Amino acid sequence: MFDYTPLWKTMAEKGINQYQLIKDYHFSTGTLDALRKNKSVTVNTIVTLCLILDCTPNDILKVNRTV
Secondary structure (H helix, E strand, O other): OEEOHHHHHHHHHHOOOHHHHHHOOOOOHHHHHHHHOOOOOOHHHHHHHHHHHOOOHHHOOEEOOOO
């Protein structure tokens, strides 16, 4: 249902990589794994990413509708 493809593009544009999220911003590898696998994460994680990347949630995720 979630697609975090926009996150990886936004991170590249902002010059932030996954290693920096772990080392500098204390993201867990489990959270990054959930993002890589398009699993749900907390709203707090989305807010934190928005603050780090200076972006909006639309720059981080898409919601795919299933009919």
